[in-house]
Amino acid sequence: MLFLALSFDSVSALPERDNRQNLTETVAQGKILWEENNCIGCHTLLGEGAYFAPELGNAYHRLGGEAGIIGFIKSRPKDGIPGRRSMPQFNFSDEELQAIAEFLKYVSEINTANWPPNIQG
Amino acid sequence: MQYQSQSVAKLYFIAAIGLFVGQILFGLIIGLQYLMGDFMFPEIPFNVARMTHTNLLIVWLLFGFMGAAYYLVPEEAERELESPLLAKLMFWIFLVAGALTVLGYLLVPYSGLAQMTANSLMPTMGREFLEQPTITKIGIVVVALAFLYNIGMTILKGRKTVVNLVLLIGLAGLAVLFLFAFYNPANVVLDKFFWWWVVHLWVEGVWELILGSILAFVLIKTTGVDREVIEKWLYVIIAMTLITGIIGTGHHYYWIGTPEYWQWWGSIFSAMEPIPFFMMTVFAFNMVNKRRRNHPNKAAVLWALGTATMAFLGAGVWGFLHTLSPVNFYTHGTQITAAHGHMAFYGAYVMIVLTIISYAMPILRGRQAANSNRSQVLEMWSFWLMTVSIVFITLFLTAAGILQVYLQRFSDTAMPFMVVQDKIALFYWLRELTGVIFLIGLVVYIASFFVGNDEPEASVEPTAE
Amino acid sequence: MNSRQPDRRYPPGDLAIWIFILAELSVFAIFFAAYAFTRMNNVELFNEFQQSLDPTSAMLNTIALITSSYFVVRALAAIREDNREGCESWLWAACAMGGVFLAIKSAEYAHHFGMGINLSTNTFYMFYISLTFFHFMHVILGMVILAAVAVKTRQGAYSADEHTGVETGGSYWHMVDLVWLILFPLVYVMR
Numbered sequence: 001m002l003f004l005a006l007s008f009d010s011v012s013a014l015p016e017r018d019n020r021q022n023l024t025e026t027v028a029q030g031k032i033l034w035e036e037n038n039c040i041g042c043h044t045l046l047g048e049g050a051y052f053a054p055e056l057g058n059a060y061h062r063l064g065g066e067a068g069i070i071g072f073i074k075s076r077p078k079d080g081i082p083g084r085r086s087m088p089q090f091n092f093s094d095e096e097l098q099a100i101a102e103f104l105k106y107v108s109e110i111n112t113a114n115w116p117p118n119i120q121g
Numbered sequence: 122m123q124y125q126s127q128s129v130a131k132l133y134f135i136a137a138i139g140l141f142v143g144q145i146l147f148g149l150i151i152g153l154q155y156l157m158g159d160f161m162f163p164e165i166p167f168n169v170a171r172m173t174h175t176n177l178l179i180v181w182l183l184f185g186f187m188g189a190a191y192y193l194v195p196e197e198a199e200r201e202l203e204s205p206l207l208a209k210l211m212f213w214i215f216l217v218a219g220a221l222t223v224l225g226y227l228l229v230p231y232s233g234l235a236q237m238t239a240n241s242l243m244p245t246m247g248r249e250f251l252e253q254p255t256i257t258k259i260g261i262v263v264v265a266l267a268f269l270y271n272i273g274m275t276i277l278k279g280r281k282t283v284v285n286l287v288l289l290i291g292l293a294g295l296a297v298l299f300l301f302a303f304y305n306p307a308n309v310v311l312d313k314f315f316w317w318w319v320v321h322l323w324v325e326g327v328w329e330l331i332l333g334s335i336l337a338f339v340l341i342k343t344t345g346v347d348r349e350v351i352e353k354w355l356y357v358i359i360a361m362t363l364i365t366g367i368i369g370t371g372h373h374y375y376w377i378g379t380p381e382y383w384q385w386w387g388s389i390f391s392a393m394e395p396i397p398f399f400m401m402t403v404f405a406f407n408m409v410n411k412r413r414r415n416h417p418n419k420a421a422v423l424w425a426l427g428t429a430t431m432a433f434l435g436a437g438v439w440g441f442l443h444t445l446s447p448v449n450f451y452t453h454g455t456q457i458t459a460a461h462g463h464m465a466f467y468g469a470y471v472m473i474v475l476t477i478i479s480y481a482m483p484i485l486r487g488r489q490a491a492n493s494n495r496s497q498v499l500e501m502w503s504f505w506l507m508t509v510s511i512v513f514i515t516l517f518l519t520a521a522g523i524l525q526v527y528l529q530r531f532s533d534t535a536m537p538f539m540v541v542q543d544k545i546a547l548f549y550w551l552r553e554l555t556g557v558i559f560l561i562g563l564v565v566y567i568a569s570f571f572v573g574n575d576e577p578e579a580s581v582e583p584t585a586e
Numbered sequence: 587m588n589s590r591q592p593d594r595r596y597p598p599g600d601l602a603i604w605i606f607i608l609a610e611l612s613v614f615a616i617f618f619a620a621y622a623f624t625r626m627n628n629v630e631l632f633n634e635f636q637q638s639l640d641p642t643s644a645m646l647n648t649i650a651l652i653t654s655s656y657f658v659v660r661a662l663a664a665i666r667e668d669n670r671e672g673c674e675s676w677l678w679a680a681c682a683m684g685g686v687f688l689a690i691k692s693a694e695y696a697h698h699f700g701m702g703i704n705l706s707t708n709t710f711y712m713f714y715i716s717l718t719f720f721h722f723m724h725v726i727l728g729m730v731i732l733a734a735v736a737v738k739t740r741q742g743a744y745s746a747d748e749h750t751g752v753e754t755g756g757s758y759w760h761m762v763d764l765v766w767l768i769l770f771p772l773v774y775v776m777r
Contacts, residue, residue: 002723009704011311014378017379018310023308034247036240038168039168040248041249045309046377047377049454052171080158107309110310117451120538120541356602380706382705385713389613
C-alpha cells in the first residue's frame with residue numbers, strides 16, 4: 001500500500017522531470033526503433049541494459065548532438081572491425097536516423113538527478 | 122512418489138536442465154565476445170547472444186518452478202493434480218513456443234522478428250529481459266493461467282498448508298506482475314518505472330516466496346523437523362521479504378528521472394533486504410542441525426544449505442554493496458551490477474531449482490528416497506564446481522567493476538568506456554576461464570544422472586547423537 | 587476462579603512478532619538517523635518549515651496514542667483475569683483512540699496537501715511526509731491487528747491461561763506508540 005502511495009506520488013511528480021513536453025511523434029518513433037533493434041542488448045540507457053557498449057543516456061552530449069549520433073550510426077562497417085567489439089550496420093533511412101537521434105536527445109534532457117557522474121557515462 | 126500425477130514434474134525438470142545447458146553455452150559465447158569483439162559477428166552479435174543467455178535463464182527457471190509446483194503441490198494438498206493432461210499439454214506448448222522464440226532470435230535479425238510478429242500492433246519488444254515478441258508474451262500469459270488453474274484447483278480442493286499457499290501466492294503474483302510487460306508507453310521514464318514492477322517485483326518479491334516455499338518443503342522432507350516450526354519461519358521470512366522488497370524497488374528509481382526522495386526510500390528499505398535472506402540462512406542451518414533423522418539424499422540437503430548460503434551472499438551481501446544511493450551513483454550500470462546479478466540468480470534461483478530437482482528426481486525415477494552413493498558423490502562434485510566457479514566469476518566481475526568505476530567515473534582523468542574495457546580485459550579472461558569450469562561442473566551434474574543407476578540406494582547411517 | 591498465574595514467559599507474545607518489531611524499529615531508526623543527519627546540514631530550512639506544522643494536533647495525537655497503549659494494557663490485564671468482555675472492550679477502545687489519531691493526522695495532511703505540498707516540495711517536507719506517513723500506515727496495521735485480536739477474544743480464543751495473541755498484538759501496538767513518541771519530538775518539537 002505504501003509502495004502504491006509512493007508510486008502514485010511519483011507518477012504525479014513525473015511531469016516535472018521526465019521531459020514529456022518534448023515527447024514528439026518523432027521521438028516516439030525513435031523509441032520504437034530503439035526497441036525493435038534491441039539496442040538495450042549491448043548498451044545501457046540511464047544505466048539499465050547490457051554493459052557491453054557505452055551508456056547512451058548522455059550520448060547526445062558525448063557525441064556532439066544529433067549530427068554526431070547520426071554520423072556514428074551511419075558509419076559502422078558492415079562486417080565489423082576485426083578483433084574489436086562493433087556495432088552492426090543497421091541500414092537506417094535518413095528519417096529513421098533522425099528519429100533515433102531525437103529520441104536520444106529527449107532522453108538526455110530527462111532530469112536524472114545528475115546521473116551519470118561524468119560525460120563518459 | 123505418493124501421487125501418480127507428480128510424475129509430470131519430470132518432464133519439466135528435464136527441460137529445465139536442457140535449457141540450463143543452452144544458457145551456459147551462450148554465457149560462454151558472450152563472455153568471449155567481451156574479449157574478442159568480432160567473435161561470431163555479424164551472424165550472432167552480442168545483443169542476440171546475451172538475450173538468448175538471459176531469456177533461457179528465465180525460461181528454465183520458470184520450467185523449474187512449474188516442475189517444483191507440480192511435484193510438491195499434490196504431496197502437500199494430499200490429492201492428485203487437477204489435470205495432469207493439462208500440465209503435459211502446457212509443457213509442450215511452452216517448450217515449443219520457447220524454442221521458436223529462441224530460434225527467432227538466432228535466425229532472424231531482431232528487427233525482422235519484430236516485423237514478423239507484428240510488434241507495431243502492440244509494441245512490447247526490445248526492453249531488457251522482456252525481448253520476447255508480443256505473441257510469445259501472450260503465450261506466456263496463457264500458459265501461466267492454465268498452470269495457475271491447475272495448481273490452484275488442486276490446492277483449493279485439497280489440504281491447504283502454509284507451504285502450498287505461499288507457493289500459490291508467489292506464482293499468482295508472478296503471473297499478475299507479468300501483465301505490466303504489456304505496458305510500454307513512449308515516455309521512457311514511465312516505461313522504466315513499470316518495467317521494474319515486472320523485473321524487480323519478480324526477483325525480489327514473488328520469486329522469493331516461491332524460493333521460500335520450495336526450500337521449506339525440502340527441509341520438512343529431509344530433516345523431519347515439525348512442520349509447525351518450519352511454517353512459522355516461512356511466515357516470518359516472507360513477511361520480511363515483502364516488507365523490505367516491495368519498497369526496495371526504490372533502489373531502481375534513483376537515476377531514471379523519478380523523484381529524488383526515492384534515494385532515501387530505496388536506500389533505507391533495500392538496506393534491509395539482506396535480512397530475510399540472512400534469516401533464510403539461519404533457518405536452513407538451524408533446521409538441518411535440529412534434524413530428527415538423517416536423510417539418505419545428502420546431495421539434496423547440500424543443495425538446500427547451498428541455496429540458503431549463496432542467496433544470502435549473492436542477493437543479500439552483493440546487493441547491499443551497491444544499493445545505497447551515494448554508492449550506486451558511481452556503480453549503476455557497471456560490471457558491479459553484473460557481478461551481483463550472476464551470484465544472486467545462481468544462489469537464489471538456480472540453486473533452489475537444482476535443490477528440488479535433486480530431492481525429487483530420484484523419487485520420480487523410481488528410487489525410494491535417494492540415488493546411489495556414486496551418483497550422489499558426483500552430484501556433490503558438481504555442486505562444488507559450479508558454486509565455487511560462480512563465486513570466482515562474481516569476484517572477477519566485481520574487480521572489473523571496481524576498476525571500471527574508478528577509471529571511467531571516479532578518477533580526475535576519466536577515460537572513455539571502450540578504453541576502460543581494454544584495461545580490465547584481464548578480469549574478463551579470468552571470468553571466461555572460470556565460466557569453462559562452471560560448464561565442466563554442469564557436465565558433471567548431468568553425468569550424475571547417468572552413473573550408479575544399477576547400484577543400490579544410499580542408505581542412512583544411524584543418527585550421530 | 588482459577589489462580590492468577592502471572593505469565594512469566596519472556597518475551598511476552600509470539601517470538602516472531604519480536605523479530606518484526608526489531609526489524610521495524612531498525613527501519614525507523616535508520617529513517618530517524620537520516621533525518622537527523624540531513625537536518626544537521628540544513629538547519630535553517632528545517633527550522634523554517636517546521637514552523638508550518640501544528641504542534642497542538644501532534645500533542646493531541648500523542649495523548650491519543652498513549653491513552654490507547656494504556657487501554658491495551660488494561661485489555662491484557664482483563665484477559666489475565668479471564669475477563670473476556672472487558673478485554674474485548676478495552677481493545678476496541680484502543681482501536682478507537684487509533685481512529686482519533688488517524689482523523690487528526692488526516693486533517694493535518696489535508697491542510698498541507700491543500701497547500702500544494704508534496705514529497706518533492708523540499709527536503710524537510712520529504713522527510714515529514716515520509717516519516718509520518720510511514721508511521722500512519724503502521725497505525726492502520728496496528729489497528730487491524732488489535733481488531734483481529736478483539737474479534738478472536740469475542741470468539742473465546744483467549745483465556746487467563748492462553749492469551750499469547752493478546753500479548754502479541756499488544757506488543758506490536760506498543761511499538762507503534764513508541765515510534766510516535768520519538769517521531770513527535772524529533773519532527774515537531776526539536777529546534
